[in-house]
Amino acid sequence: MMPVPLFTSWLFLTTATGAEATTSPAAADDLANMLDQAVVSTASKNGEDALTAPATTWTVTRDDLERYGMNTIADALGFLALGTQVESSSDGDEVGVRGVLVSGDYGGHMLLLIDGHAINEQWDSSAYYDRLLGLPLDSIDHIEVVLGPGSVLYGSNAMLGVVNIITRDGTGRNGVRLIFDTDPFTATRSGISVDTSTTVAGLPFKLAGSAEYYHATGPELSMGPQEYGADSVTGEPRRFTDDPVGTGIWGGTINEGRLLRVPSAYLKASLADVTLALRGSMARIGNTYTQYGNFNDPDVWQRERWLSADLSYDLTLTKAIDVAARLYADGYEYLQHLPTRAAQNCLGDQLDGCTYRLLGQARSGGLELRARADWFGTNSLTTLLGIDNRLRRVNAHEHYRDFATHETITTSDYTRTEKAVGAYLEQTVEPVTGLHVNLGARLDWDERFGQHLSPRAALALELWERGVAKLIYSEAFRAPNAYERYYADPTWWVAPDNLQPEIVRSGELAFEQSVGTERVVLGAFYSRFTDLVQESSLSTDELAAAIAEQTLVEGVEYAGQYRNVAKLDSYGVNAAWEGAAFARLLRYGVSVTCAKSAMENEEGVVTPLAVAAPYFGNAHVSYRVAETWPVLALAARVAGPRRVDASDFDPYPKTGHQVMLRASVSGTLPTLLEGALGYRLIGQYNTSTKSAYAVGPLSEPSGTYTEQETIPLDRYRITIGLTYDFNRP
Amino acid sequence: MQAALLAKVVAYDRNLDKRAGDHLQVLLIGKENEPSSERDVSQMRDALKTLPTIVGRPFEVGTLEGTDPTSLAKEALRRHAHIVYLGSGFTSADVKTFSAAVSGGDLFTAAADPNMVRDGIVLGFSLQMGKPQLIVNSQQASRQNVELAAGVLQLAKVLP
Numbered sequence: 001m002m003p004v005p006l007f008t009s010w011l012f013l014t015t016a017t018g019a020e021a022t023t024s025p026a027a028a029d030d031l032a033n034m035l036d037q038a039v040v041s042t043a044s045k046n047g048e049d050a051l052t053a054p055a056t057t058w059t060v061t062r063d064d065l066e067r068y069g070m071n072t073i074a075d076a077l078g079f080l081a082l083g084t085q086v087e088s089s090s091d092g093d094e095v096g097v098r099g100v101l102v103s104g105d106y107g108g109h110m111l112l113l114i115d116g117h118a119i120n121e122q123w124d125s126s127a128y129y130d131r132l133l134g135l136p137l138d139s140i141d142h143i144e145v146v147l148g149p150g151s152v153l154y155g156s157n158a159m160l161g162v163v164n165i166i167t168r169d170g171t172g173r174n175g176v177r178l179i180f181d182t183d184p185f186t187a188t189r190s191g192i193s194v195d196t197s198t199t200v201a202g203l204p205f206k207l208a209g210s211a212e213y214y215h216a217t218g219p220e221l222s223m224g225p226q227e228y229g230a231d232s233v234t235g236e237p238r239r240f241t242d243d244p245v246g247t248g249i250w251g252g253t254i255n256e257g258r259l260l261r262v263p264s265a266y267l268k269a270s271l272a273d274v275t276l277a278l279r280g281s282m283a284r285i286g287n288t289y290t291q292y293g294n295f296n297d298p299d300v301w302q303r304e305r306w307l308s309a310d311l312s313y314d315l316t317l318t319k320a321i322d323v324a325a326r327l328y329a330d331g332y333e334y335l336q337h338l339p340t341r342a343a344q345n346c347l348g349d350q351l352d353g354c355t356y357r358l359l360g361q362a363r364s365g366g367l368e369l370r371a372r373a374d375w376f377g378t379n380s381l382t383t384l385l386g387i388d389n390r391l392r393r394v395n396a397h398e399h400y401r402d403f404a405t406h407e408t409i410t411t412s413d414y415t416r417t418e419k420a421v422g423a424y425l426e427q428t429v430e431p432v433t434g435l436h437v438n439l440g441a442r443l444d445w446d447e448r449f450g451q452h453l454s455p456r457a458a459l460a461l462e463l464w465e466r467g468v469a470k471l472i473y474s475e476a477f478r479a480p481n482a483y484e485r486y487y488a489d490p491t492w493w494v495a496p497d498n499l500q501p502e503i504v505r506s507g508e509l510a511f512e513q514s515v516g517t518e519r520v521v522l523g524a525f526y527s528r529f530t531d532l533v534q535e536s537s538l539s540t541d542e543l544a545a546a547i548a549e550q551t552l553v554e555g556v557e558y559a560g561q562y563r564n565v566a567k568l569d570s571y572g573v574n575a576a577w578e579g580a581a582f583a584r585l586l587r588y589g590v591s592v593t594c595a596k597s598a599m600e601n602e603e604g605v606v607t608p609l610a611v612a613a614p615y616f617g618n619a620h621v622s623y624r625v626a627e628t629w630p631v632l633a634l635a636a637r638v639a640g641p642r643r644v645d646a647s648d649f650d651p652y653p654k655t656g657h658q659v660m661l662r663a664s665v666s667g668t669l670p671t672l673l674e675g676a677l678g679y680r681l682i683g684q685y686n687t688s689t690k691s692a693y694a695v696g697p698l699s700e701p702s703g704t705y706t707e708q709e710t711i712p713l714d715r716y717r718i719t720i721g722l723t724y725d726f727n728r729p
Numbered sequence: 730m731q732a733a734l735l736a737k738v739v740a741y742d743r744n745l746d747k748r749a750g751d752h753l754q755v756l757l758i759g760k761e762n763e764p765s766s767e768r769d770v771s772q773m774r775d776a777l778k779t780l781p782t783i784v785g786r787p788f789e790v791g792t793l794e795g796t797d798p799t800s801l802a803k804e805a806l807r808r809h810a811h812i813v814y815l816g817s818g819f820t821s822a823d824v825k826t827f828s829a830a831v832s833g834g835d836l837f838t839a840a841a842d843p844n845m846v847r848d849g850i851v852l853g854f855s856l857q858m859g860k861p862q863l864i865v866n867s868q869q870a871s872r873q874n875v876e877l878a879a880g881v882l883q884l885a886k887v888l889p
Contacts, residue, residue: 030737034737039861061859202821203821316764316768
C-alpha cells in the first residue's frame with residue numbers, strides 16, 4: 001500500500017512507455033525502468049509522477065540511505081539531494097535551499113513533515129534534520145524534497161521548501177531488526193524495529209515500529225583562547241568558567257564536545273483505511289561552548305521533548321470522490337539551563353553569577369478534512385479541497401536564579417491560546433494531452449497574525465517522451481513564532497504588537513528528462529523574500545513611550561523588538577543527473593546549485609547572506625558487485641566559500657571551500673547466520689575543519705585576536721554498524 | 730502505469746502462448762456497490778484502451794460486477810478470460826474464495842490492492858521507497874498455470 005497519499009490514482013498515471021511487451025532484454029530493461037520511476041505525493045497531496053509534479057522534487061530512498069551510509073536526514077539532503085545545502089552549527093545541522101539558509105532559525109523556514117504530519121513545533125517553529133529530529137533512522141522508507149515555496153497546501157514555514165519523510169508501512173520486511181552503530185569512542189546508536197502485515201477480522205493490518213537510543217559524547221574540542229577582558233557589570237575580568245575568579249579569557253579544552261542523548265520511537269499501524277501514527281522523543285544536549293554559559297561546564301544543557309499522534313481515515317465516497325479526515329495532536333517542550341559566573345550575563349545585582357532558565361511549551365491539536373474529485377476518472381480534471389483547523393496553547397517562562405542568594409527573578413512569562421484555520425483549493429486540468437495545469441491557493445487565518453493567502457500556478461508540458469518543461473510561480477509564508485511574537489523582558493525587550501508573516505514569492509523554470517535509467521533536471525529560479533523578521537532597536541521616542549507604558553522599567557537605555565524589516569533576493573540555477581548502469585548494480589548521481597543571495601537589512605545595507613554558499617553540490621556513486629556481495633559507495637558534498645555568521649569583522653570573514661567525502665561498505669553475511677547479519681563501515685573525511693559559524697564572545701578584532709574563530713568540524717569520522725534480522729523472508 | 734505494468738508482466742508468463750491463441754480476453758471485476766472498486770475497474774478499462782496490443786496480441790476487455798466471489802470466479806472461467814483484474818473493495822475472505830475457485834484454472838489474476846496478493850491474487854501493485862513495486866504470489870501462480878520468468882521475478886517482491 002502507498003504509505004502517505006490518500007488516493008491510489010498513481011496506479012493509473014499515464015505513461016509514455018510503450019506497452020508492446022516481450023521478454024527480450026530490452027523489454028526487461030523497459031519494465032525495470034518503469035519500476036524505477038519516482039512517484040511523489042508531497043507537491044499535490046496525491047500520488048503523481050515526479051516528472052509532471054507542480055514543483056521540482058527529489059526523492060532519497062531507504063536503499064540510498066543504506067547504500068551511502070547516511071546517518072541523518074541532513075546527511076541525505078547534503079550528500080544525495082538536489083538544491084539543499086547543509087551546514088553544522090552549534091545548534092545542530094542547518095539546511096538551506098537554493099542559496100538561502102537562514103542561520104539560527106532552528107529549521108523554521110523549511111517545513112518538515114513525517115508522513116504528512118507537520119513537525120515544526122508551535123512555539124518556536126523548530127524542526128531538526130540531524131539526530132535531534134527524534135525519528136529512528138530505520139523507520140524511514142523514503143524522503144521527498146520539494147524545492148521552493150510550498151504553503152499552497154501546507155501553510156506556514158514552507159518558505160524554502162518541504163521535506164516529507166515517508167516512513168515504512170510494515171510491508172517491506174516481516175520481522176524484527178536489531179541495530180547497533182558506533183562512532184568509536186564518541187557515539188553509539190542502538191535500536192529495534194518491528195514490521196508485520198497480516199489480516200485482522202478480514203481486514204489488512206500493517207504495523208511498523210522503531211525505537212532507538214543515540215548517545216554521543218566526544219570528541220574533545222579545543223577552542224580559544226579569546227581575550228575578552230572585563231565584565232561590563234563588575235569591571236573585573238569576566239568569568240567564563242565556574243571558577244569564582246575570572247580571567248577574562250574564554251576557551252580551553254572541552255571534554256565532551258557534542259554531548260547528546262536522544263531516545264526516540266515511532267509507530268505506524270493501519271487497519272484497512274484507518275492509520276495511526278505515534279512519535280515520541282527526547283533530546284538532552286550539552287551546550288558547553290556557548291559564551292552565555294560557563295565554558296566546559298556539564299551543567300550547561302538544553303532539553304527538548306516531542307510527542308505527536310496522528311489518526312487518519314481515507315474513504316472512497318463515490319467513483320469520482322475521495323474524502324479523508326486527519327485528527328492530530330502535538331506536544332513540545334524546550335528547556336534551556338544555563339549556569340554562568342559572568343555577572344554581565346545575569347541581572348543587575350547577581351554579581352556572583354546566576355542560572356538562566358528558559359522554558360517554552362506548545363500543545364496543539366487539530367482536524368484536517370479534505371476531498372479530492374477526479375471528475376472523469378482519468379486524472380485530467382481534478383479538484384482538491386481541504387480545511388485544517390488547529391487549536392494551540394503556547395507558554396514560556398524565563399528566569400534568572402542568583403547563585404549567591406538563590407533568589408529567582410522572572411523576566412518573561414506568557415501563555416496564549418490561539419486558533420488557526422487554513423483552507424486550500426487545488427485544481428488540476430490537462431486541457432490537451434501532455435499539458436498539465438495546476439492552480440491552487442491556501443488561505444490561512446491565524447489569531448497570531450491575521451490572514452494570509454498563498455497561491456501557486458504550475459504548468460508542466462510534456463515536450464516529448466519523458467521530457468517535461470515546467471513553469472512555476474509559488475508563494476509561501478512563515479507565521480511569526482510565539483517567541484518572536486510574545487517574548488518580552490522589561491529590562492531590554494518589547495513584544496511587537498503587529499508582527500506579520502514573512503513572505504516569499506518565487507518563479508521557476510525547469511526542464512526534466514528521463515531516459516531509461518537516466519534522469520536529468522535543469523532549473524533556473526528567482527525568489528524574493530520580504531517582511532523578514534529581525535531584531536531591531538527601539539528609537540529614543542519609542543523607548544520613552546515603552547517606559548511610560550511600563551512595558552520597560554525605568555532607566556533602560558537600550559531595548560529591542562522583533563520587526564518585519566529585512567528583505568532577501570535570491571536567484572540562480574541548479575542541475576542534477578542521476579542514473580544507473582550494469583543492470584542497476586552501478587548507481588550514480590551528481591547535482592550542483594549556483595545561487596546569488598543578498599540580504600537587505602533595516603538600514604538598507606545589502607550583504608551576502610551568511611552561511612549560504614554561492615555554489616554547492618554533491619556527487620555519489622555506488623557499486624554492488626553481486627547480490628550477496630558488499631555495496632561499495634562513495635559520496636561527496638561541496639560548498640563554496642561563504643560568509644561566517646555572527647561576526648562583525650570588517651571585511652566580513654569567509655570560510656573556504658569545503659569538501660566532505662564519505663566512503664562506505666555495506667552488505668550482509670550470507671554464509672554466517674543465514675544472511676540475517678548486516679554490516680556497514682563508513683568513513684568520512686572533511687577537507688576543512690572550520691565551519692561557517694563564529695564561536696566565542698569575540699566577534700570583532702581585539703588585541704591579538706585578528707581572525708574570527710569558528711566552530712570546529714571533525715576532520716575524520718568513522719561509523720561501524722551492525723544489524724540483525726529475525727524472521728527475514 | 731498499472732495497465733502498462735500488467736501488460737509487460739503478462740509477457741513473462743511462459744504459459745501464455747499455450748493458454749491464449751492470437752487473441753486475449755481481459756476481464757475486469759468490480760465489487761458491486763463499492764465506489765473504489767468501480768473506479769479501479771473504470772480506470773483500468775480506460776488505461777487499457779490506450780494500449781494497442783498486449784504481448785503483441787489484440788485483446789478485448791470485458792467487465793463484471795458482483796459480490797459473490799464464487800459466482801464471479803465461475804463466470805471468469807466460463808468466459809475463458811486470460812487475464813482477470815480485481816478492483817479493490819473485496820474482503821480478504823472474498824479474495825481467498827475467489828482464488829480457490831480459480832485454482833487449477835488457466836488464467837492470470839491481478840489486483841489493484843496489493844493486500845490481495847497474500848490472499849491468492851497472482852500479481853499486485855504497490856509503492857515502496859517512492860517507486861512502483863510488483864508483488865507476486867508464486868504458489869498461486871503455479872496453481873493457475875502461470876509460470877513467470879526469472880526476469881520479472883527478480884524485479885518483484887515474491888511471496889512464498
